[in-house]
Amino acid sequence: MFARLPDLKERAVVRLTVDGRAIEARAGESVAAALLLSGVLVVRTTPVSGAPRGPFCMMGVCFDCLVSIDGEPNRQACMVTVRDGMQVERMQGARKVDP
Amino acid sequence: MRDSMIDVAVIGGGPAGLAAAATCAEAGLTTYLIDEQASPGGQIYRAIADTPVADRAILGADYWRGEALVAAFQRSGAVHLASALAWDVTPDLEVAVSVGGGSRFLRARRVIIASGALERPMPVPGWTLPGVMTVGAGQILLKSSGAVPSGRVVLAGCGPLLYLLAAQYRRAGAEVALILDTTPAANFKRALRHLPEFLLAGSYLAKGAELLLSAQRSVEIVRGVDSIVAAGEGQLRSVRYNVRGQEREVSADLLLLHQGVVPNVNLSMAIGCAHDWDGEQLCWSPRLDAWSNATVGGVAIAGDGAGIGGAAAAAERGRIAALDAARHLGVLSEAQRDLRAAGPRAALRRAMRGRRFLDLLYAPAPSFRVPADNAVACRCEEVVARQIRDCVALGVPGPNQMKSFLRCGMGPCQGRLCGLTVTETIAAARGVAPGMVGHYRIRPPIKPITLGEIALLPKSEAAIKAVARG
Amino acid sequence: MGAFDVAIVGGGLVGTAVAYGLARQGARIAVLDEGDVAFRASRGNFGLVWVQSKGLGMPEYAAWTKASSDAWAGLRDALRDETGIDTAFARPGGFHVCLTDGEMERRREQNKRLHNQPDMVPYEVRFLDRKDALDLLPGLGPEVVGVSYCPLDGHANPLKLLRALHAALARRGAAYRSNTPVQRIERSGDAFALTTPAGTILSGKLILAAGLGNARLAPMVGMTAPVRPQRGQILVTERVAPFLKHPLVTVRQTDEGSVMIGDSLEEAGFDDRVGHAVVAMMADRAVKTFPALRGVRVVRTWGALRVMTPDGFPIYQQSAEHPGAFLVTCHSGVTLAAGHALNLAPHVAAGCLPDAAFAAFSARRFDVRAAA
Ligand SMILES: Cc1cc2nc3c(=O)[nH]c(=O)nc-3n(C[C@H](O)[C@H](O)[C@H](O)COP(=O)(O)OP(=O)(O)OC[C@H]3O[C@@H](n4cnc5c(N)ncnc54)[C@H](O)[C@@H]3O)c2cc1C
Ligand SMILES: Cc1cc2nc3c(=O)[nH]c(=O)nc-3n(C[C@H](O)[C@H](O)[C@H](O)COP(=O)(O)OP(=O)(O)OC[C@H]3O[C@@H](n4cnc5c(N)ncnc54)[C@H](O)[C@@H]3O)c2cc1C
Ligand code: FES
Secondary structure, three states: OEEEOOOEOOOOEEEEEEOOEEEEEEOOOEHHHHHHHOOOOOOEEOOOOOOEEOOOOOOOOOOOOEEEEOOEEEEEHHHOEOOOOOEEEEEEOOEOOOO | OOOOEEEEEEEOOOHHHHHHHHHHHHOOOOEEEEOOOOOOOOOOOOOOOOOOEOOHHHHOHHHHOHHHHHHHHHHHOOEEEOOEEEEEEOOOOEEEEEEOOEEEEEEEEEEEEOOOEEEOOOOOOOOOOOOEEEHHHHHHHHHHHOEEEOOOEEEEEEOHHHHHHHHHHHHOOOOOOEEEEOOOOHHHHHHHOOHHHHHHOHHHHHHHHHHHHHHHHHOEEEOOEEEEEEEOOOOOOEEEEEEOOEEEEEEOOEEEEEEOEEEOOHHHHHOOOOEEEEOOOOEEEEOOOOOOEOOOOOEEEOHHHHOOOOHHHHHHHHHHHHHHHHHHOOOOOHHHHHHHHHHHHHHHHHHHOOHHHHHHHOOOOHHHHOOOOOOEEEOOOOEEHHHHHHHHHHOOOOHHHHHHHHOOOOOOOOOOOOHHHHHHHHHHHHOOOHHHHOOOOOOOOOOOEEHHHHHOOOOOHHHHHHHOOO | OOEEEEEEEOOOHHHHHHHHHHHHOOOOEEEEOOOOOOOOHHHOOOOEEOOOOOOOOOHHHHHHHHHHHHHHHHHHHHHHHHHOOOOOOEOOOEEEEEOOHHHHHHHHHHHHHHHOOOOOOOOOOEEEEHHHHHHHOOOOOOOOOEEEEEOOOEEOOHHHHHHHHHHHHHHOOOEEEOOOOOOEEEEEOOEEEEEEOOEEEEEEEEEEOOHHHHHHHHHHHOOOOOOEEEEEEEEEEEEEOOOOOOOEOOEEEOOOOEEEEOOOOEOOOOOOOOOHHHHHHHHHHHHHHOHHHHHOEEEEEEEEEEEEOOOOOOEEEEOOOOOOEEEEEOOOOOOOHHHHHHHHHHHHHHOOOOHHHHHHHOOHHHHHHHHO
């Protein structure tokens, strides 16, 4: 789907997990970019119909890239920069609250 | 960040905001620049300080012009609040800012909104499928991650940005399988009147021609496309399109859509600035005076958020708005302001030359603005165009009643993406101009923030009375 | 622009509920409304179908409210059958949460006074401390002192209700005219002549259900409608998987999953903007009520204007000077929708509001008070 250009400036490798699976990203990248670059196209299903969605605008407009980051649901993956050890989970429908 | 008073709050860190903030700070004003991005630059100069793209030719000279703007901003002494969302501005010019999950009010004496542009929605059937993105998204991936698509890529739509990305991909060695150009043939005739002025604007000519040529040499371009469908189960598999009565289909892994950019007006609308329908740019623009002041006291709007003018114009408009803020705050006299504004005004005139030609030439076709019955208009709430037309038949006159009936515009994007589509669809169904139909009433917060964050904001005796019930 | 049996001024919940009731009686109807941007409480309300605490000072109102709550399931079913739209009415019982001992004490006191009124319709209200309430409302925060509970309380989706009423009216052939504000009302022989920018409309009967607009219109047909705007602010969150079955006066989860948090009472004239201090206060109370809501995102806040009479009770009245002209207004148009459609409309159709049931609701009560 997407690949990094071969001759990029060196950026530190950042390790995160997506639904428990380890992926590698580069420092400075957004979570959405990291997902797309590791082949994850579908990041959630909608709370309305359950349809699959992936990042669309990459600039914080469409809210289609919503994922759970370190336990916090519905964050815009395209607006959050990756960090080492980050735990990303794809959203399945509406978020939950645990009373 | 304390809640003390500052002189100027600039919202948005693209060329307009960077130039405005630098100008204010250089004039000796305490200036904060609030920007949602992690690093300065806005959309055109996205990630300019930290892009991994090493080969400067790939992103092109226009991109690297941003370095000087960012450097000037960083020298100016303006404070940069990065990854910070301005989600409201009160009538007393308290800017509600959310950073890292906490919100504060920043009291300013003047506010300059430089919120920039969004890509115009292109609601073709299937555009919600994973694998369909925007041209701008493709460009952001390139600028900030050095990422290029790897499968079969189709670009579709119209406007200079579409060809810019094609050229950037080509220079990066990435392949684009097909460009579907939806520019209506009739546009050229309408735009022709403004061609001489466009030709005089040397930079545009050079850029336009270069883009077209470099794109044409490498990619198949189909012109006159009048309908597009993104197809696939759960993911994009192919693109169907219609050209001169012929239906065709190509397989695709990635479809990037684009049909121009429009002002990002959610904040200016939420705080009550008057907006008017721009019949040529086909969008809402804030009503401004000669110094970019909006109809809400103390607030000016600069850059593409004030009407699309491009990056060069954005920076000049930022400077002009900043000079007037300095005059309001007493550090410049009227005469000094006028004198200093002469240069930016002349540069703005140059930058705007040829703009009408582009607006008319690339005006997207009605069929791509007012979607087919089965196309999703509101992505958040999954409302299709047919539902909107059915409600017009019930007598629904505009987007606010429509929102009540269908929930379009009620999702987390709060109508950013569907606003124009819904207004234009209602207008077409009613047979009236979009200006008569109006826009969603936008309310704070202009992006979702947590209840806990709001709960910690300051309260008052009156508020306690208004809420607590025995 | 046409002649109709009945013209209804106002396309909010009150106007369309009465209109729907009249359409069921077979009347030829026109509903005249303002445009897309208007003060329209029916688009900005909280969606409770609420019984507890209604009617202190007018037991007739308590009875009228309870009767509407009892009739609501019938309205829901009728609208669903006719339009396919589910108004999501449910009556699981509702709660009023108290965060201090003082609030709890005042609540008990008020309830006692309400139910001690002569002629008060009897129904159950229970007071529970936090521990007992937890069984019904898991997740209540430690700052909750107690609750009052009434099994008659419920909620509905007020936007779907408004749309369903409009859709049902369209199916029954009623004419709905937006962008058609009524400017003047005159008599033209036996009929009422309504002047609008789009032309004149003639009707045999006239129903003023224009919300805050009634204040200006009622005197044109010999009545007074002393209604004033009273602002309420509301917060709404992103969609959340179902977690809260019961509505609370200040927190409820909609059928779509969003959580509504409301609502303030403010005298702010015709200003329907939001104020952060009030919004913060409501958020704070909601988080104290259900701490798990802290991390849920607020998508939007808004202010809307209630249509408020001096005593807070509805006005139902036929003009003595101009028989056939009715005034209908209230500040609980969701709760009373079933009453308006199923209980009030038949009397309007018959041309008479029987004194026994409706005398208490006449706006003449305000003249009496002013004179006393
Ligand atoms: C995706 C995209 C790519 C583009 N690429 C190019 C290009 O390559 N070449 C070109 O000539 N033109 C490009 N454009 C057009 C471009 O918008 C303008 O030419 C130029 O960037 C406008 O500058 P600006 O300062 O007005 O706004 P922008 O550059 O858009 O900057 C606005 C900034 O404000 C921030 N912002 C907005 N609202 C808030 C808020 N409430 N709180 C905090 N921050 C906020 C945004 O995140 C953004 O950083 C692009 C447009 C888009 C949408
Ligand atoms: C914040 C808030 C919370 C609420 N919560 C609840 C609740 O939980 N439960 C409940 O039962 N009720 C609640 N309400 C009250 C409820 O919303 C109202 O009682 C109800 O909507 C009133 O309906 P209406 O049709 O009388 O008025 P509106 O909805 O205001 O409609 C009046 C209509 O008349 C039109 N109009 C005005 N003048 C003219 C004219 N000259 N010509 C033509 N048309 C005209 C207007 O455009 C409008 O469409 C709440 C209200 C608010 C503001
Ligand atoms: S991809 Fe659109 S908001 Fe993130």
